[in-house]
Amino acid sequence: MSGFAIILKDAPRQRVDLAPLTERICTAKKAAEIEKLPVFVGNRKCVLGDLFVVYGKPGERLVLDNICDKIDGIGSRWSEGMLEVYGDAGDRLGHGMTGGDIIVHGNVGNFAASGMRDGEILIEGNAGDFLGAPIPGERIGMNGGVVRVEGDAGARTGDRLRRGLILIEGDVGELCGSRMIAGSIAVMGDMGPRLGYAMRRGALFMMRPPTRFPETFNDSGTHTLPFHHLFLAHLKRQGGAFSVLNPSDNRLRKYVGDISVQGSGALLFHDS
Amino acid sequence: MRERQAGMIINGVKIDDTFAEAFPMVATRLIITADTERWAFTAANSMIGFSTSVIACGVETGIEKKLKPSETPDGRPGMSVLLFAMNSKELAKQIVTRTGQSVMTSPTSACYAGIREGKKIKMGAALRYFGDGFQRSKLLGKIRYWRIPIMDGEFLVEDFTYEVPGIGGGNFLILAESRGQALSAAERAITAMNRVENVVMPFPGGVVGSGSKLGSKYPKLSASTNDAFCPTLKGLTKTELPPEVESVMEIVIDGLAEKDIARAMRAGVRAVCTLGRKNGIVRISAGHYGGKLGPYHFHLHKVLK
Structure with a gap:
């Protein structure tokens, strides 16, 4: 290549x-x-x-090597082909991306995948704050595509997420899924506080649910649904740590909220 | 219309040198799943009810095959159903009414598109309103699903299915010495034909007891009894039947391509011929209308080569 x-x-x-x-x-x-x-x-x-x-x-293919965290806007509006980044990328990686693949062999700064519409981003390290969130002046965050972070992600992950899938194999910071409009977030590690703040729709799947749920989310029971099978199979297809998911184990507990806004968001997790 | 009786005979069964005349249709495939095979079949069987002929049913349908859990999107037992209509508008209407009334009402069911090419037809995109505002959509990859909350849990339905060209009206006739022998032969044919993919035999049990011809003496009717093949009309009408034939049964095939229909006809006729003349099977013929009905001609001798 x-x-x-x-x-x-x-x-x-x-x-x-x-x-x-x-x-x-x-x-x-x-x-x-x-x-x-x-x-x-x-x-x-x-x-x-x-x-x-x-x-x-x-x-x-385009390779950016020896990159440091002061280099912003890498892969902005990337549309096709493979972009490979060695080192730590700065802010706004893959901003407005419409297709193709970006792989970062390192960490990324804030606002990665903001405004992304399609394509796939793999971050082998950690992501900063506002992953998939809108940059100042924009109204919606990520609007399609898939982002997988093998490390941790910072605060406000998926803020105003509109469409697409964010997968975090490590932990996430506070306010994950805040003001989420739709789309999906899946987290393998620990959830930070105040998850789903002002979440309107969409799904937030957690391998390890928080010990305390936000007061503005209601328990909606445990359900075995065909959709859960499809959803878990979709997460599993993304690979990495999510490969361990078993779609047939599709009995999930659901909390609905944030009822202070539309209240149609779902926090999903396996009921132990 | 009497055909030249050329010399194809299989196991004592004469194969008429004639052809089945088929016509273009539009089609789609749906995958229906449920918690158990029994309920997947119940939902599919309900959906294909009253859909033998476009003459009065609007659509012709059938269960194409049973699907193992590993072959369905949600890992549950499923049924693949093919639907054929004369035009896009009718197909779209029938998909929504049948999915809504027969599949959604069937416990634990879900419904997915079985074809992902061609023209989009609304399915979940139209049914979602049953959710009364509680319905939610989810885009997984490139496919959007509608989740409609219902009393048994949730009805999951894909937003669109897809229309592809199809062919309707492939057929052959089994001419037998008795009704029992004709029925046994037809059952044997259907068993063999059910193994062929991309086709359905839309009539009850796959068999037509009352095959029709185009037109009628009554102007309002577009089809009427095929008197040339009615055994009780021998001596009264210009019959196609030799004296020893007491019953004729027809098998009609709808398929996604000419080769699929030909394959099904071949499987069916060969299965019938294994019974042979000694079991009362006299002739195999086919229905055509002098080219007035459609552009697809399945010549029995060519199909059986």
């Missing part, structure tokens, strides 16, 4: 935003073209070649 490799020379002292460059990087014919693309380091204008070494030729 051919493609360009873009390697960070040294960690910049200030933040670098690659968001405006995704399309131009993807359509570039030569490595030299990419090196000439304008980029800002803080408020200092330079060219990409000042910060990165670029080699390779056009292809289905």
Whole structure:
């Protein structure tokens, strides 16, 4: 699989935003073209070649290597093919992504997968706060696709999630699924406090339910439903730690809420 | 209309040199599941009720095959049902009414699309309103499901099924010395044909006791008894039957493609011919209408080659 490799020379002292460059990087014919693309380091204008070494030729794959957490907007509006990131990515990874795959061999900053509409993101490390949440100025968060985090995720994971699936293999911070509009979140580890705050619809599946549920969620009983089989099978298909799920074990306890808003969200977990 | 009796004979059974005439339809496949095989069958059987012929039922349906839990979306026993109609509008109407009245009402059932190509037809997208505002949709991958809360738990139904081209009216006739022999032969044919995928035999038990011809002396009727094959009309009408034939039964086949119908006809006719002339099977024929009905012609001799 051919493609360009873009390697960070040294960690910049200030933040670098690659968001405006995704399309131009993807359509570039030569490595030299990419090196000439304008980029800002803080408020200092330079060219990409000042910060990165670029080699390779056009292809289905783009590799960003030696990346550090000051590089924001990686894979913004990514639409097809594979983007592989080695190192820790900054904020807004995969913002507005519409297709293809992004794999991060490291951690990501805040607002990863914000505005994502389709495609798949795999984060092998931890995700910061606001995973799948809208960036300031936007009304809805993630709107399709799948994000799987092999580590932990921060606060406000899935805030204003509209559609799609977020899977966290580790723990999540506070306010997971806050203001959720629809879509699904599945968490293998521990849930932070105040989960589902102002959640309107959607499903939040937990392997380990919290010891205390929010007061604005009501117990809706335990049910064995065909839908649970489909849902668990869908989670299992995403791979990773979720492969252990058994769709036939589809008897799930449900809490409904947040009743302070629409109240159609569901917290689902196996009743022990 | 009498065909030239060319020389194909299988186990003493004469195969007429004639053809079955079939016509284009629109079709879809639904997967119906339930907690047990019994209730999956009950739901499917209810759905395919009163759907023998588009002449009066609006749709022709049948259970295509039984599905193991490993073959269904929700891991429960299931039935695959094929539905055939003359046009998209009628198919869409029948899907909603039959899924709503026969499948949703059947305990523990769920209903999924069995074909995912072609033109979209609303299923759950129309039935969801039964939920009275408590219905919820869920998009898993690219498929949207509607979850309708009902008294037995939840009715799960896919939002759309898909319309594909189909063919209706493949057929063959079993001419036998007695009614009992004709029925035994028809049962044997249906058993063999039930193993063929992509086809259904929509009449009761797969067998037609009262095959029809196009038109009638009564202007309001589009079809009437096939008098040329009625044994009690020998001597009164221009009959197709030799003196020794006392009963004729027809098997009608609807399928998704010509090759599927041909395969089913071949399986059915061969099964009948294993009984042979010694068991009272005299001839195999087929119904056609001189090309007035449809563009698909299944010549018995070609099908059996």
